[in-house]
Amino acid sequence: MKVIYSDAPGNEAGVCYRRLDEFFGVISSAKEVVVDGDKPNIIEAYKRAGIAVSGGADKRSDVETDPLKMKVDGLKAWLTGKGIDFQADAKKDELLALVPKE
Numbered sequence: 615m616k617v618i619y620s621d622a623p624g625n626e627a628g629v630c631y632r633r634l635d636e637f638f639g640v641i642s643s644a645k646e647v648v649v650d651g652d653k654p655n656i657i658e659a660y661k662r663a664g665i666a667v668s669g670g671a672d673k674r675s676d677v678e679t680d681p682l683k684m685k686v687d688g689l690k691a692w693l694t695g696k697g698i699d700f701q702a703d704a705k706k707d708e709l710l711a712l713v714p715k716e
Contacts, residue, residue, distance in 0.1 A: 615643050620650035639694045640665070655691035662695035664666075681713045 615628045623631035623656045632639065634651045640663045641647075647660045647667040656680070660667040681692045693700055698712050 616646045616648070617641050617643075617644040618648045618650065619653060619656055620648075622650070637691070655687040658688060659691035659695040662692065682710065 617632065618629055619632050619634050619637065621634050623633065625631075629645070632641075634649075634653050634656075637656050637659075638655065640659050643670055644660070644661070644665050647656075647665055649656050649667065649669040651669075657667050657669075684692060686706050686709065687705070689706065690700070690704075693709060693712055696714075700709055700712055
């Protein structure tokens with residue numbers, strides 16, 4: 615299944631559309647993901663899940679990959695991609711405490 619994150623959802627058959635501001639985690643049945651906007655947290659979550667993703671911040675070279683340096687949205691996506699549960703209203707320091715020590 616193809617998933618497209620966009621502020622202008624369409625109705626293409628066989629495509630799952632999601633709004634850019636409604637990312638609640640990786641859709642594991644996705645085979646291809648397109649992000650039509652600057653949402654590095656979405657792109658990183660799908661990359662970590664091993665799902666092909668393109669668009670948005672994927673074209674940038676400054677996408678943060680170190681969870682200890684990420685902003686809250688990116689950190690939440692990273693944790694979700696790793697299967698680590700957290701409270702939706704968790705603060706950054708609480709999220710950072712969940713990052714495994716390597």
